[in-house]
Amino acid sequence: MSLDPEFVALLRCPKCRGALQQHKAPSGFACASCAVFYAVDDDLPNFLIEDAKPWPLSAPSEAR
Numbered sequence: 001m002s003l004d005p006e007f008v009a010l011l012r013c014p015k016c017r018g019a020l021q022q023h024k025a026p027s028g029f030a031c032a033s034c035a036v037f038y039a040v041d042d043d044l045p046n047f048l049i050e051d052a053k054p055w056p057l058s059a060p061s062e063a064r
């Protein structure tokens with residue numbers, strides 16, 4: 001993943017505006033408050049709430 005750490009630091013959960021935790025495997029961002037995971041595809045974080053997955057992920061091998 002080649003996301004700029006400064007860019008990552010500015011990212012906020014679209015639901016609660018809380019800080020996100022970056023994960024590398026699978027790549028994405030988790031919000032502990034909302035218990036959701038936003039996947040990153042090709043270095044593009046997908047922050048669509050309707051595409052968010054439950055966190056923690058129940059099926060780590062799940063791919064989009």
Ligand SMILES: [Zn+2]
Binds near residue numbers: 013015016017018
């Ligand atoms: Zn949140």
